[in-house]
Amino acid sequence: MQEGNRQWRLVSYPEGMPVETNWALSDGVIPEARANEIVARAIYLDVAPYMRGRISPQRNYAAGVKPGDVMLGGGIGEVVQSNAKQFKPGDIVVTDFSFGWQQYAALKSSAVRRVEPEIASLPYWLDALGLNGMTAYFALIEAGRIKPGDTVVISAAAGSVGQIAGQIAKLSGCRAIGITSSQEKVAFCKDVGYDDAINYRAEADLVAAVARACPRGVDVFIDNTAGVIHEAVMQNLATHARVVLVGSISLAGKFGQPDVGPRFHRQTLIARATIKGFLVSDYQQDQAEARQRMAEWVKAGMLKSKFDIAKGIENTPKAFLRLLTSQNLGKQLVQIADEPKARST
Amino acid sequence: MQEGNRQWRLVSYPEGMPVETNWALSDGVIPEARANEIVARAIYLDVAPYMRGRISPQRNYAAGVKPGDVMLGGGIGEVVQSNAKQFKPGDIVVTDFSFGWQQYAALKSSAVRRVEPEIASLPYWLDALGLNGMTAYFALIEAGRIKPGDTVVISAAAGSVGQIAGQIAKLSGCRAIGITSSQEKVAFCKDVGYDDAINYRAEADLVAAVARACPRGVDVFIDNTAGVIHEAVMQNLATHARVVLVGSISLAGKFGQPDVGPRFHRQTLIARATIKGFLVSDYQQDQAEARQRMAEWVKAGMLKSKFDIAKGIENTPKAFLRLLTSQNLGKQLVQIADEPKARST
Secondary structure: OOOOEEEEEEOOOOOOOOOHHHEEEEEEOOOOOOOOEEEEEEEEEEOOOHHHHHOOOOOOOOOOOOOOOEOOEOEEEEEEEEOOOOOOOOOEEEEOOEOOOEOEEEEEHHHOEEOOOOOOOHHHHHOOOOHHHHHHHHHHHHHOOOOOOOEEEEEOOOOHHHHHHHHHHHHOOOEEEEEEOOHHHHHHHHHHOOOEEEEHHHOOOHHHHHHHHOOOOEEEEEEOOOHHHHHHHHOOEEEEEEEEEOOOHHHHHHOOOOEEEEEOHHHHHHHOOEEEEOOHHHHHHHHHHHHHHHHHHHHOOOOOOOEEEEEOHHHHHHHHHHHHOOOOOOEEEEEOOOOOOOOOO | OOOOEEEEEEOOOOOOOOOHHHEEEEEEOOOOOOOOEEEEEEEEEEOOOHHHHHOOOOOOOOOOOOOOOEOOEOEEEEEEEEOOOOOOOOOEEEEOOEOOOEOEEEEEHHHOEEOOOOOOOHHHHHOOOOHHHHHHHHHHHHHOOOOOOOEEEEEOOOOHHHHHHHHHHHHOOOEEEEEEOOHHHHHHHHHHOOOEEEEHHHOOOHHHHHHHHOOOOEEEEEEOOOHHHHHHHHOOEEEEEEEEEOOOHHHHHHOOOOEEEEEOHHHHHHHOOEEEEOOHHHHHHHHHHHHHHHHHHHHOOOOOOOEEEEEOHHHHHHHHHHHHOOOOOOEEEEEOOOOOOOOOO
């Protein structure tokens, strides 16, 4: 461990696709825990597509990071100091958004949850048992209202939300079709449990490829990408289809610019489809129950994630950029320190 | 009255905007009523935007008219022959789709409803108490889930659905903003009861004009047009906005061609908006109750329609084209014969 607290601060808003120099690594101090706070030492930090929207002056659903601020993000850490009665040094905790890209964070006790390694290994708490799992669960079950027998198409299918969503769809009795960006990821999707997967970059006619994979049309579409994949699926909707807009990673390189292309007003009307913008934080009050259900699936080995783990605080922006350019395979995390040895309790 | 049965038959599918020569007037025979049928003599025929979608080889939500067929459409007529116990000669009946552009129609008794002139004058039965009223009612109340205090924007606000929708929104405690295509129609909207109306053709910056009219954002958008009006409203959505796609009259001239333009994936996601393709026939089982409620409003003088009535079977395609090119003011109908004198019962 180094002395001090290395932190990635935003230097400038990216224009289009972010580059590493949009952030700078600086040395800060290790904070002190105030009332009802803990200080945690980072073990894993999260990088995720939603962060692209938070480093833009554009209107978003939540406040953004300003140049000069420490970059936001979830993380798993070990409590090193506690001023909150629920936590003591040595506890492992997770926070969805509040850790930041840094080695030490002061965190409100209300913003963290206890990690239970006996349920699942640490990375799962930033994945199936964290934002990704909640996103996949509520997008499918609440916004998408999946029912057994539905044909469910998921874009960015090998991504962090996608790999979980495909498995929840299967566990719910649906047919799960993934759309992804390479043959390697097609194999990954099938390995994860998708019934079929399409490499959109290899298809000259993606509309026809989706039609072949979904001969009765698409009942539920979990859209993590926008762009050309969205276009192809919108031309294959079944009557009363539900389209859940979860993300727009294909727009990461043209953030803030208008997205121009074919629109599907008539198709939406004719299918009487519902298109729903989705944000996981709208489902806050139901997360405890959903997390419990996910934990049961994970503990029983019925739901597994693959991870792509970079090492070292210095590689955090690189890991984020790998993600934005589809180079990762599995949920992308950054490991900042070794996992603590299991304590005898 | 003429002998025989003058009928408008489709000659060819329009390319883009329909022209009068897509139909031809021919002389047919007056049909005979088979079991459970009546024959009615047309008094009013309906022309409506949905008909554009029915004269196209493109996929639609319902079967289309083929070249050679009598053009479809609703109508009000007087029963001249009955082979159905519910109806007798002299009764006035209305049908939503089945009359066709002709002087006489044989109609299944299950496809017609009795007109009650004591509740409202005849044209209302093809308007507030017909498809237009049901469309406005279910689009707002079921698909749009309006609640008191909502800001409701309605496009084609002076149109047949729009004028009713504005009034239902007001009767439901909402703020109603219309978007329409001329200063004359702005005045028409305000006269009908809209709080405010925008002439989109007069606005250099329609996004800003909608923002001025809706300072807290748009909660519910009843979209009858698609196109540039859709674009402007989508940039003014309030959180959890509901967008109901009812029609796409701005696309009437480019039917079957791709609709290319700015898309609002991010805005939809950030607002967590719901966009819903709407078709009134999905609400069939609730129509009796809705029609009852509408009839009470109409009878009490709380809901009024304005009509734009062409005369003579020979002017039916012209009236339809007036509608597609926004030249009508009020619900467009075609009067085929004089209304019968009120009977003493």
